[in-house]
Amino acid sequence: MTEGNNYTSMDQNEFMKRMKAIASDLWGGLAPAEAEPPMPAAKKESAPAAQEKQKPDIQSIWKTADETIDWTDALAHGTPTDGLTGPRMWAFYHKHAQKVLEGDLAAYTEVLQKANPLGELTEYAENITMRAPSPDRLESRFICKKEQLEKNRKLYLAAMGLRIARDLLACLPVEEVAVTGEDGGEEVFAATYTRQQLLHRNFVFTDPVELAKECGAAFN
Amino acid sequence: MNEKTEELIPRWHRELELFSGIKPLLILEGNVLDQYRYPLHGSVAQDEIIPLSRYLQTYFSDNGYDQVIFYSNLVGFMSPYDPSMLERFAAMTGTEIKDGAIQAEFKGNGAGTAPNVIRRAMFQRKAAAVTVMEMASHYITTPERMDQQDVNSFNILMQSSLSASWVRTTQGKKQNLLILLVNKLNDLPAWFYLNNPVCKILRLEAPDREERKRMMTGNNFAAFFSGTVYRRDLPYYTEHPDELERIKERFVGLTEGMTFTELDEMRLLCKKEEIPIRDLCTVVDLYKYGIKENPWSRLNMQSLKTAKQDFEKRIKGQDTALERTLDVVKRAVTGMNGVNSSSTGKPKGVLFFAGPTGTGKTETAKALAEKLFGDESNCIRFDMSEYGQSHSDQKLMGAPPGYVGYEAGGQLTNAVKKNPFCILLFDEIEKAHSTILDKFLQILEDGRMTDGQGNTVYFSETIIIFTSNLGIYVKDAFGNREPNVTMDMPYPEVQTRVRSAIEDYFKLELGRPEILNRIGENIVVFDYIRREAAELILKSQVDKIISRLREQKNIRIRIEDFAYSSLQEAAVFDLSNGGRGIGNQVESLLINPLSRWLFDNEISENANIVIEGFNTAANPPSVICRREEEAGK
Numbered sequence: 001m002t003e004g005n006n007y008t009s010m011d012q013n014e015f016m017k018r019m020k021a022i023a024s025d026l027w028g029g030l031a032p033a034e035a036e037p038p039m040p041a042a043k044k045e046s047a048p049a050a051q052e053k054q055k056p057d058i059q060s061i062w063k064t065a066d067e068t069i070d071w072t073d074a075l076a077h078g079t080p081t082d083g084l085t086g087p088r089m090w091a092f093y094h095k096h097a098q099k100v101l102e103g104d105l106a107a108y109t110e111v112l113q114k115a116n117p118l119g120e121l122t123e124y125a126e127n128i129t130m131r132a133p134s135p136d137r138l139e140s141r142f143i144c145k146k147e148q149l150e151k152n153r154k155l156y157l158a159a160m161g162l163r164i165a166r167d168l169l170a171c172l173p174v175e176e177v178a179v180t181g182e183d184g185g186e187e188v189f190a191a192t193y194t195r196q197q198l199l200h201r202n203f204v205f206t207d208p209v210e211l212a213k214e215c216g217a218a219f220n
Numbered sequence: 221m222n223e224k225t226e227e228l229i230p231r232w233h234r235e236l237e238l239f240s241g242i243k244p245l246l247i248l249e250g251n252v253l254d255q256y257r258y259p260l261h262g263s264v265a266q267d268e269i270i271p272l273s274r275y276l277q278t279y280f281s282d283n284g285y286d287q288v289i290f291y292s293n294l295v296g297f298m299s300p301y302d303p304s305m306l307e308r309f310a311a312m313t314g315t316e317i318k319d320g321a322i323q324a325e326f327k328g329n330g331a332g333t334a335p336n337v338i339r340r341a342m343f344q345r346k347a348a349a350v351t352v353m354e355m356a357s358h359y360i361t362t363p364e365r366m367d368q369q370d371v372n373s374f375n376i377l378m379q380s381s382l383s384a385s386w387v388r389t390t391q392g393k394k395q396n397l398l399i400l401l402v403n404k405l406n407d408l409p410a411w412f413y414l415n416n417p418v419c420k421i422l423r424l425e426a427p428d429r430e431e432r433k434r435m436m437t438g439n440n441f442a443a444f445f446s447g448t449v450y451r452r453d454l455p456y457y458t459e460h461p462d463e464l465e466r467i468k469e470r471f472v473g474l475t476e477g478m479t480f481t482e483l484d485e486m487r488l489l490c491k492k493e494e495i496p497i498r499d500l501c502t503v504v505d506l507y508k509y510g511i512k513e514n515p516w517s518r519l520n521m522q523s524l525k526t527a528k529q530d531f532e533k534r535i536k537g538q539d540t541a542l543e544r545t546l547d548v549v550k551r552a553v554t555g556m557n558g559v560n561s562s563s564t565g566k567p568k569g570v571l572f573f574a575g576p577t578g579t580g581k582t583e584t585a586k587a588l589a590e591k592l593f594g595d596e597s598n599c600i601r602f603d604m605s606e607y608g609q610s611h612s613d614q615k616l617m618g619a620p621p622g623y624v625g626y627e628a629g630g631q632l633t634n635a636v637k638k639n640p641f642c643i644l645l646f647d648e649i650e651k652a653h654s655t656i657l658d659k660f661l662q663i664l665e666d667g668r669m670t671d672g673q674g675n676t677v678y679f680s681e682t683i684i685i686f687t688s689n690l691g692i693y694v695k696d697a698f699g700n701r702e703p704n705v706t707m708d709m710p711y712p713e714v715q716t717r718v719r720s721a722i723e724d725y726f727k728l729e730l731g732r733p734e735i736l737n738r739i740g741e742n743i744v745v746f747d748y749i750r751r752e753a754a755e756l757i758l759k760s761q762v763d764k765i766i767s768r769l770r771e772q773k774n775i776r777i778r779i780e781d782f783a784y785s786s787l788q789e790a791a792v793f794d795l796s797n798g799g800r801g802i803g804n805q806v807e808s809l810l811i812n813p814l815s816r817w818l819f820d821n822e823i824s825e826n827a828n829i830v831i832e833g834f835n836t837a838a839n840p841p842s843v844i845c846r847r848e849e850e851a852g853k
Contacts, residue, residue: 071447072491076439078265101442101451135451173447195448199494 058124058148061159062208065166066117071097071173100172103135108172117171118164124148125160130168136175138168144183154219157181157189158208161217165193166203191217228434229259232422236279243420244342244384244395247413250424252401255480257431267440269480276352276399277301284391286347291334292354297322312347313340326359328369335376338398342380348387348394356400357407366409374412381418426479429472435483436468444487446494453497467500474504476565477666482507508640508678515593515641516568516681519553527591534587535580536760536799537753540711544744545571545584549592552683565667565680572739573687574718575746576705578798581687582647588683589643600635601645604652613655618672633671641681649686650725657735664738686739691721707748707795715745749799754792757799761806773825775818783833790836809836813843821847
């Protein structure tokens, strides 16, 4: 392996273990019943990304997001239909789908707790919270990390805002997500992202600052 | 309740239930690559849409079979839904699992070949086993050219089924089963299934209306929409269930003939595009043609109200024919087309234009295309005299794989693929070969056609117009051609005689009354161009020439009254060639002599010309003209 190569070495056992895990998930839980490992606190199984994610970077954090949870499929089918979601998580979705699609706020809260859609972003903020005030809307508030804010204030705020919005819109069938950023007890960022604005957009080529402005962002 | 459930079980499933208890060899033929709705309560949810393999696995394991094993000649024996079954199968047949499958070739008669493994499974009495041979159409190249090893393989399978054992299970006695999934029955050697007393062939069809309706019920319907759309729209439709029912009914009608896979793909498209419940049916257009807004729905009712007047500017003397044509269009626009039929996938309208030559049949089709789609190039014309050979259907629909021209596709199917919103004009339909008429039957009935490349082409947004000169001449007792109608007959008599001759042609001469039935009451008989209409046609053509010369060359032409009368007399003297004949006369009596006179007098632009007379008797005819000085000069 040459110096500077990004690949990490992996022994054969580890490789086989991972392949087995992938295969098990691909069969959608139809493999022989084995004792499933306990649900990790992080959201790895809950919302699989379209491709294997590398450690996110604030410069590109908005370019990836969680896969949308298909609530209507979860309502109609007792077993995973996407070949990506694990059986236990799907069973949880299936159980809650009716309530979620009725806009039940208690069900929303339970899903947010279990799916933990913003788990991956915790290292980029001192604290992140989320709540469901209405069936159409989710709200999230994050306390900024000083060093990130100092490096590139606008990009940091907009990147966080967009990524939070994408993850929450993927998690629940709401129309909009309001994101607020705070620093030293003061509000430094606020924007409301609607589903319509984010639909069919290629986020690789999206400028998060511009989009935040379109979504009514105020950078203080 | 039980009765209702019975109705929703497809026929092939009922046959499967019935015959899997008595026949050890089942061949499932037809739509085997499709997905299916599981109709029962069991280890998958009722009404879930699942692949056929999972369907069979669920059905048989829920009914007491210990092992449901799938075989493919590429992978071997496997059990993707329950690997423990494969372990038991391997132990029972003395085989070994490697990389998740029991590898076994189809060919030959060695102990490890698939047929011999199946034989062991069929003979044993320890556990009830079902072996499903997937992709069985592809085990051999062709049934006609099998080598001895292929023959042996099928022979072993046949013997296995002839002596299949019965096994005691918790749900009663079960016979070990062998199931083959094939696209077409003739992919298998005929001796394998013909006169085989233990074999039953089940035909898998695309979902019928009830099946499609079922897909629209309960939670299956929810799965058509994104969570956001469904959550937002559902409260309204809970309050207005009738409206929801109408949307579902329409969708079910529009998806006639589609497979479950196609329906499922539309479901995904609907979800991806966040289509609201009220616009559900637009997904059908989106799926078929890649567009959301159908040009038919954009049609301006107001412009259609004046359509007759607009048409009369182009087509003279055909009041009744234009009225009948517009009736069909109005029916299409108001969505009344097909209301008396279960299929809404049929073409928007079908018209059969009959009548003497040069009476405006083709012109009406072009005018209609312009009115409906804004451009007469949306009228796609096929001269059916070019399709008189028995193989002409391939020219129209595309040659099958392996034949010359296969890559090119068919002329008709390509045209409709390129522009699904059009008028298809089949000129002189009586000259087409009868095999083509069979294809038309399918288009008129189902509104779809699969071309040689396997692509489905939809005709549901087209208007189909056939034109014909049938009924103008008939053959007498000696086989001589004689006129059936003449210009001195009144229009009602012309209409009756032509219609009657067309009916005789399809019923008696062609022996195909079903074609006539598909055309229904849409035979439109065009009248002869009579004197009054002829004069209007002449005037319109002369005016067009004069205005074009003025616009392009600034040459102003005035025809003296007396001269115009002599032109008119000559032009409308013989109306046997209809409007086209008048056009020929205008060219011969006006255009050619006038251009000769302009050339001889070196006039190429900016002039005022008065035509004082026509010498129609001269050879070639000539004009008497003079040049007027322009005002102010």
